[in-house]
Amino acid sequence: MRFHTRKWIKPEDLNANGTLFGGRLLEWIDEEAALYTIIQLENRKVVTKYISEIDFRASARQGDIIEIGIDVVKFGKASLTLSCEVRNKMTRETIITISNIVMVNLGEDGKALPHGKTKIEYVSNRLNND
Numbered sequence: 001m002r003f004h005t006r007k008w009i010k011p012e013d014l015n016a017n018g019t020l021f022g023g024r025l026l027e028w029i030d031e032e033a034a035l036y037t038i039i040q041l042e043n044r045k046v047v048t049k050y051i052s053e054i055d056f057r058a059s060a061r062q063g064d065i066i067e068i069g070i071d072v073v074k075f076g077k078a079s080l081t082l083s084c085e086v087r088n089k090m091t092r093e094t095i096i097t098i099s100n101i102v103m104v105n106l107g108e109d110g111k112a113l114p115h116g117k118t119k120i121e122y123v124s125n126r127l128n129n130d
């Protein structure tokens with residue numbers, strides 16, 4: 001799993017217990033999954049279709065740095081299924097895991113459209129193919 005993004009927990013990210021607000025973390029994960037999908041499928045029109053069980057295993061506190069990891073579970077026809085792990089950068093403790101996030105590639109009409117991708121592509125590979 002590659003951990004692309006880091007976030008610094010600020011006062012506005014906290015819940016009433018003084019720990020990281022779960023809704024904020026899910027917002028960051030959704031954005032990360034969308035960006036990952038946009039880059040992999042080379043299409044700006046993608047949506048989140050389905051998110052499986054979310055296991056909050058630990059929390060984070062103000063000042064902590066967390067990192068968000070995304071991996072590909074499978075390439076479907078119009079879908080891309082991702083998994084996610086968020087961990088504390090300092091302690092390496094896992095904060096959350098999500099096994100399946102299904103993103104769907106859309107056409108101009110807003111309907112599911114096959115993306116034609118079958119494997120992860122890296123920028124360096126794309127540049128070599130140009």
Ligand SMILES: CCCCCCCCCCCCCCCC(=O)SCCNC(=O)CCNC(=O)[C@H](O)C(C)(C)COP(=O)(O)OP(=O)(O)OC[C@H]1O[C@@H](n2cnc3c(N)ncnc32)[C@H](O)[C@@H]1OP(=O)(O)O
Binds near residue numbers: 039050
């Ligand atoms: C380079 C940088 C650029 C930067 C650029 C910035 C832009 C930065 C903007 C980012 C922004 C992004 C967006 C953020 C994430 C939202 O916030 S998205 C908003 C929340 N999501 C939605 O509103 C989606 C609403 N749902 C829908 O519109 C329709 O259900 C959909 C997605 C079009 C799918 O319709 P459908 O009739 O179910 O389609 P269908 O063909 O049956 O299924 C399509 C695929 O989904 C799968 N699927 C369907 N239902 C399920 C299910 N329940 N469970 C699992 N899989 C399912 C199917 O198996 C199928 O997979 P494939 O076999 O094709 O691989």
